[in-house]
Amino acid sequence: MCFREMKKHDERASDMGQAIKLTGGCLCGAVKFTATPENRRVGACHCDMCRRWTAGPFLSIGCANTIKIENDAAVAIYKSSEWAERHFCSKCGSTLWYKFVGPQEHFVSAEAFDDTAGFEFSHQNFMDEKPEYYNFSNETKNMTGAEVIAAYAPPSAGGDNV
Ligand SMILES: [Zn+2]
Ligand SMILES: [Zn+2]
Numbered sequence: 001m002c003f004r005e006m007k008k009h010d011e012r013a014s015d016m017g018q019a020i021k022l023t024g025g026c027l028c029g030a031v032k033f034t035a036t037p038e039n040r041r042v043g044a045c046h047c048d049m050c051r052r053w054t055a056g057p058f059l060s061i062g063c064a065n066t067i068k069i070e071n072d073a074a075v076a077i078y079k080s081s082e083w084a085e086r087h088f089c090s091k092c093g094s095t096l097w098y099k100f101v102g103p104q105e106h107f108v109s110a111e112a113f114d115d116t117a118g119f120e121f122s123h124q125n126f127m128d129e130k131p132e133y134y135n136f137s138n139e140t141k142n143m144t145g146a147e148v149i150a151a152y153a154p155p156s157a158g159g160d161n162v
Pocket of ligand 1: 094
């Protein structure tokens with residue numbers, strides 16, 4: 001099954017009601033959106049860029065390409081690397097989602113959703129960039145930055161900018 005076929009398969013699964021559409025938005029209310037998470041597993045990214053962007057570890061949930069934005073005029077985009085963008089509210093600065101440009105994969109801020117019931121904290125990335133001053137006590141699958149890049153980055157991606 002190629003990547004595109006897998007996406008079609010996912011869309012069919014959501015049509016069948018296996019995935020649930022959730023609502024979300026930014027702090028000021030200028031951006032409202034719906035997205036359908038692939039599952040309820042939340043991941044944290046501790047990399048330098050995510051921490052500076054979100055004022056903490058970036059907690060997100062994979063939503064493939066299911067985001068529908070009500071007012072995309074308020075969404076600002078920062079292209080942080082050759083292969084990814086970071087979208088945020090231009091009025092209040094709220095983090096919205098991290099987007100892989102190629103496969104159109106979106107990792108939506110878990111805290112941008114109106115209701116996080118059922119979310120499960122399952123994995124942590126870039127553990128080698130996590131500052132010493134905090135630790136989560138949840139039992140999670142943890143990967144270093146090199147392990148994350150080896151597992152997910154497109155072959156053309158160079159450097160360690162994510
Ligand atoms: Zn806002
Ligand atoms: Zn990161």
